[in-house]
Amino acid sequence: SFEGVYNYSIVSDVVFDKSTNANNISSTLTISGTITVLEPSLSLSLSTGSLAQTVTRTYAISPIQYTLDTNYSGAIEVNASNLPSGVSASITNNVLSLTGTSTTEGIYDFSVTVSVGSVNKSFSGTIIVSPYNCITNLNTSDFILVSDATISGNEVTLTPSQSGKKGMIWTKNKIDLDEDFSIEADLYLGNLNGNGADGMAFVLQRISNTQDGGDGTNIGLGNISESFAVEFDTYRGTGDPTTNDHIAIIKDGDVRSSNAHSAYASYVDVGNIEDGNNHRTIINWAASSKKFSVSFDGTVIFDLTIDIPDIFFNGDSEVYWGFTAATGALVNTQKVSFVEFCPPLN
Ligand SMILES: [Ca+2]
Ligand SMILES: [Ca+2]
Known part of the structure; x- marks a missing residue:
């Protein structure tokens, strides 16, 4: 609070005269200069990680890092509130890092304030620590394969690159949407673009674990009359909003309705x-916040608050989950390789 430009001068009215070896009181000597006192400056920029994360308890969060830019040479202070226990903030070489592993489940709306002198900058985010241990090796007895789907290890080939194929994989038993879930997988949509089809879908439904939603532009989904789906559509058929491949949330298998592609979130051209x-x-x-998100190649495609049980299943929270895919006259090999999912199935 003392910022400013200070022009100072020091005047001495007694000057030592070397030639006489005595003080000369009739001369003066003035020394002047300038001292500039700057206000501390501080900016923060996010360089690594996401401020909204879900992590399974006992797993480390993805590190969150901010680069600090400051003119301040004194001590930089950092104060964090409501981080999960086991997660902490530290500063090294002007990089602020949030790292650590929590064993305590919960939803943590945290905030962090960085201070240089009298200047403060803050940011906030949410870390959800989920109670489940995740599964990294799929147990085939937990799933049902339908029609042309085949499985090898964690890799499910939903369709071979042949015409008129369709394949689905469903959990054998239902999961409860009153609890959190997360699924991490690699989707392979084939290598034929102009002559490729039809795409893949992630589907929740409560009808049966043997549902077959049909081939071609149905993407293995179209005939499942009550369902919540995220389609990864690679062929423009009736009602598709773009010739490009697109990701959309589709209710009740309504894959041929243009409006259905943006009913709950705008479809995304990929x-x-x-x-x-x-x-x-x-x-x-x-489950508690009713937040549903999809990220694809590291980009958040959907991040919605949506009451899936109420809107899609008449309030019922128990559903099967699975993936579907199909080919028509045009084809692609289409595969889903599971990396991790939780909670465990039973
Ligand atoms: Ca394409
Ligand atoms: Ca399509």
């Missing part, structure tokens, strides 16, 4: 995803 690559996909449901 260009071409029939590119011969695996696409890391993370699907998350937080």
Whole structure:
């Protein structure tokens, strides 16, 4: 609070005269200069990690890092509130890091304040510590394969690259949407773009664990009359909003309705995803906040507050989950490779 430019001068009215070896009181000497006192400056920029995370208890959070830019040479203070126990904030070389592992489940709306002198900057976020241990090795007896789907280890081939194929994998038993779930998987949509089809879907439904939603533009989903789906559509058929590949939330298998593609969230144009690559996909449901999110290749595609049991299942929270895919006259090999899912199935 003493910022400013200070021009000072020091005047001495007694000057020592070397030639006479005595003080000369009739001369003066003035020394002047300038001292500039700056206000401390501080800016923070997020360089690594996400401020909204769900992590399974006993797993480390993805580190969150901020780069600090400051003119302040004194001590930098950091104060964090409501971080999960086991997660802490520290500063090294002007990089602020939040790291650690929590064993205590809960929803933590945290905030962090960084101070240099009298100047403060803050940021906040949410870390959800979920109670489940996740499964990294799929147990085939927990799932049902339908029609053309085959399985090898954690990799499920939903369709081979042949015409008129369809494949589905469903959990053998229902999960409860009153509890959180998360699924991390690599989606492979094939390597045929112009002549490729039809795509894949992640589906929740409560009808049966043998549902077959049909081939071609049905994507293995269209005939499932009551369902919540995230489609990864690679072929423009009737009602599709774009010639590009797209990701959309679809209710009740309504894949041929243009309006259905943006009924709950605007569909997302993803260009071409029939590119011969695996696409890391993370699907998350937080039961207490009714937050549903999908990230694809590291980009958040959907992050919604949506009451899935109420809107899609007449209030019933118990559903099967699974993946579906299909080919028509045009084809692709379509596979889902599970990386991790939780809670465990039973
Ligand atoms: Ca389509
Ligand atoms: Ca494509």
